[in-house]
Amino acid sequence: MKRQxxxxxxxxxxxxxxxxxIYYVVYMRSSYYNAFLEAFTMTNEQFGVLFSCYAxxxxxxxxxxxxxxxxxxxxxxxxxxxxxxxxxxxxxxxFPPYNVAIVIYALLGITTTxxxxxxxxxxxxxxxxxxxxxxxxxxxxxxxxxxxxxLVGTFAAWMFTHFVSLSMGLRFVIFLYGGILIFLAAAxxxxxxxxxxxxxxxxxxxxxxxILQCLKNADIWLIAIIALGGYTIGSTIGSYxxxxxxxxxxxxxxxxxxxxxxxxxxxxxxxxxxxxFGDRLGASKSMLWLxxxxxxxxxxxxxIPNSRASLYLFIIVFIIEIILTGAVRGQLYAPLNEADxxxxxxxxxxxxxxxxxxxxxxxxxxVIGKLLDTYPSxxxxxxxxxxxxxxxxxxxxxxxxxxxxxxGRIRLLAEEEQKKRKNN
Numbered sequence: 001m002k003r004q005x006x007x008x009x010x011x012x013x014x015x016x017x018x019x020x021x022i023y024y025v026v027y028m029r030s031s032y033y034n035a036f037l038e039a040f041t042m043t044n045e046q047f048g049v050l051f052s053c054y055a056x057x058x059x060x061x062x063x064x065x066x067x068x069x070x071x072x073x074x075x076x077x078x079x080x081x082x083x084x085x086x087x088x089x090x091x092x093x094x095f096p097p098y099n100v101a102i103v104i105y106a107l108l109g110i111t112t113t114x115x116x117x118x119x120x121x122x123x124x125x126x127x128x129x130x131x132x133x134x135x136x137x138x139x140x141x142x143x144x145x146x147x148x149x150x151l152v153g154t155f156a157a158w159m160f161t162h163f164v165s166l167s168m169g170l171r172f173v174i175f176l177y178g179g180i181l182i183f184l185a186a187a188x189x190x191x192x193x194x195x196x197x198x199x200x201x202x203x204x205x206x207x208x209x210x211i212l213q214c215l216k217n218a219d220i221w222l223i224a225i226i227a228l229g230g231y232t233i234g235s236t237i238g239s240y241x242x243x244x245x246x247x248x249x250x251x252x253x254x255x256x257x258x259x260x261x262x263x264x265x266x267x268x269x270x271x272x273x274x275x276x277f278g279d280r281l282g283a284s285k286s287m288l289w290l291x292x293x294x295x296x297x298x299x300x301x302x303x304i305p306n307s308r309a310s311l312y313l314f315i316i317v318f319i320i321e322i323i324l325t326g327a328v329r330g331q332l333y334a335p336l337n338e339a340d341x342x343x344x345x346x347x348x349x350x351x352x353x354x355x356x357x358x359x360x361x362x363x364x365x366x367v368i369g370k371l372l373d374t375y376p377s378x379x380x381x382x383x384x385x386x387x388x389x390x391x392x393x394x395x396x397x398x399x400x401x402x403x404x405x406x407x408g409r410i411r412l413l414a415e416e417e418q419k420k421r422k423n424n
Contacts, residue, residue: 011192138278
């Protein structure tokens with residue numbers, strides 16, 4: 001029993017650290033935007049196209065990854081994902097030609113999605129069932145990933161500032177995460193097993209039948225729209241936060257990396273709190289308030305006067321937005337329980353939700369890059385923030401419909417939570 005608990009803790013550590021490390025290089029433009037432009041001599045639009053290439057491949061494989069997660073063990077899927085992504089990071093760190101970089105990003109879309117994402121979320125949901133709270137498991141994993149980023153990301157940012165050129169500092173950071181992922185691949189092989197003890201975690205039905213069940217479920221589509229709106233606001237503001245601070249509010253290039261690291265410092269606060277409020281208010285009700293607050297933050301950032309005197313005001317709003325983003329991401333898949341989605345095809349459901357939720361990563365970066373190349377930064381980012389508010393309004397509408405459809409199940413879960421708290 002003690003050995004099993006230790007194994008479970010180690011598995012959760014791998015899920016937390018790996019859930020951050022595997023995406024760090026792909027999304028590190030948040031802290032190293034200018035360094036990327038210098039290392040690859042790219043325009044803003046080209047950089048947007050590079051990331052969009054990754055995002056389109058990821059979007060097209062999220063759904064397939066869900067089916068894979070319902071058929072194969074976490075041990076195989078996580079090991080393949082960490083090893084493949086680590087090797088691709090090392091290749092990318094050599095700063096190959098732009099066309100080769102696009103190929104690498106496309107391959108990263110496969111190793112971080114097809115074999116990884118749905119398996120990660122499904123394993124987290126199983127962990128939540130074991131500890132008696134899916135909301136706390138989602139929030140805890142998100143917080144753990146952020147704590148890992150605080151430790152390793154801060155070290156990487158500190159080392160980055162000590163290199164003579166931005167390009168050499170960027171190379172060090174990329175190689176660092178490549179090595180970490182290769183280590184996590186080995187760790188996954190030893191801490192996970194191929195023995196699927198929980199019969200309901202594997203679906204023996206034909207893949208097309210599993211897909212059909214998910215496609216016909218209106219609640220899964222509503223959760224997907226909710227996730228799209230909530231994720232897009234936080235992801236966009238978080239990814240371009242340091243760039244906004246530099247272009248609109250006069251932050252120095254060297255400080256951009258640390259402004260980007262604010263995401264790692266404050267996201268755990270929201271992620272941990274989300275599990276607490278998710279249990280007490282319900283996942284969907286918590287999401288409703290969080291998305292409304294994110295909309296307010298997006299509008300505030302879009303209309304803060306563009307001057308160095310407003311830098312600290314921007315940072316305050318940015319920190320609030322980060323906390324809210326951590327909370328939203330901590331509850332992104334929690335409504336699955338309120339919709340009573342069975343574990344046996346939750347992998348496929350997660351794949352479908354992820355396909356919709358992260359589609360904005362595919363089509364927004366080129367649009368944002370084009371806006372930045374066409375308009376003054378203040379006007380460009382105002383347009384971007386207005387777009388984010390639109391995504392949020394869409395999520396709010398979907399949440400209201402979802403809560404009305406599942407009011408009985410939501411009430412039942414609330415009563416069970418109250419009984420649990422009384423017994424404790």
